[in-house]
Amino acid sequence: MSAPDAPNGPFDTVVIGGGPAGLQAALTLGRMHRRTLLLDSGEYRNAPAEHMHNFVTHDGTPPAEFRAAARAELATYATVTVREVAASAVVPDGEGFRVELGVDTAATAPVAARTVVLATGMRDTLPAIPGLEPLFGTVAAVCPYCHGHELSGRHVAVLGSGPHVTRVAFLLERIASRRTVLADGGELDPGIRAQLADAGVAIRTEPVKELSPSAAGATVSFADGPDEEVGGLFVAAEFGQRAPFAERLGLDLLPSGAVEVDAMGRTSVPGVFAAGDMAHTSAMPMPLASVLTAAASGLIAAAALDGDLLALDHPS
Template structure:
């Protein structure tokens, strides 16, 4: 077991966790990053809307971050999976202040502060073929992947309230928009929002989507509909259900918002003293939803790291 009581443990090796580690390293804090090697953007072949890294594979971004962190002697990146988090009191260690122990594949790690940056898990619609296309032809965020569908017909899968917003965001990008209601009924407010827009609606059940090629050899998808003509698409926008990717918020009894994300203040502090959260698993009250982007995660990681440093200073 690691007997050192570190300043901070960061669980998660994505943009939020890596940026937090850099910020703490630059103040010479002793920080351990626990990286399981599994990331929310694993299905994506490239990340977008990230200044300086637009179109870069996520693995290349992480490799660049690892090279940056290697220059800081007080930052340690451990490629191991965390399984359980618990608090311990000062009587256990003879140190001032409570701390946290993280149980990993490689033994226990202890620290005075804990940052959760484990992200969310996407539960995709169960339409056959969607999971195979997710991250390339199928995507959920117009800001992250919409531009890549420029000039092609784009489908919007589902009949929920997200349909109107996605249609508004994509209408300047797509050559044609079609809502694939998948056997569902559009809410009257959604229908009203679509009126006046050049958006077709197909109500048939979507039997499957399968990869195909568009003119010019560009990747696309063919949506096969029940009792109807198939739709040839250059992109398919989907709305996953979001879940915490790790059990640590539940283990620590952290307050959650209706979104299912950890409730944090503007500095990333959770409902439990000494525990902070950053990235798309966290949700501040001022935002209508968790900000699920690389740049937002990096910003949140930097801010949470500054909060950790301030807490340890006692100011």
């Protein structure tokens, strides 16, 4: 559905990103009759996942099904426009912003907006182990809260040698039948080794050569020693901003690499809001990679944005 009047603005806001944070922000703004443009590049962090979990009423829903339902809801709001195109630049322009789009045609000319919501998410960089990427989102995952229960009663491995391995292994204590840390040639701190041993967690120190699908889940092959059959695998992926807008706009970043926002989703640049796993407050050590928290942050940012525009339009 297209919003009325000039198709290229000025919009009250342009929401960049069609994941749960952006969809919820657009819904909240649509319900307040704010003229809103949602830009969806078609790239999503949870695209490899077959199902999303730990979201009340949506536990087990395929991500694509969730997005389709959200799009159908947005279509009922006359002031919301959805375009399946990526933003290529966000440029301050007078009292607002100019958002340039990815395809240089008349149909995708730059749009003007009073405010911007960045909901572009993060990009995961997995350890460079052959066979890991095809398993990511099914057999291999990052978050036990999102993907742990489905591995109940199975042998579950934790890949890595950093401090995270103890936390993940302990989180799986009540879920997995067996737990093994795959140090992949890394050095485990003696204290970590002792903690794992006390908790009944096995350790394989050999470098991991390859992962391959199996009937149980995956077969782990090592540079030396026997293969290990596992039902699931948790990895510590490195992550960074999926889109360049935070850096180009000069937004304050946190040590995690996420955009720093206040409790209401405001960034360090007036008129620019951020929601989803690309941003968090300084009180949090890292962003929560959760569909539910991403959607909630989209609602909060949209409500704050609406209030800020209200204050501008009706100064006291």
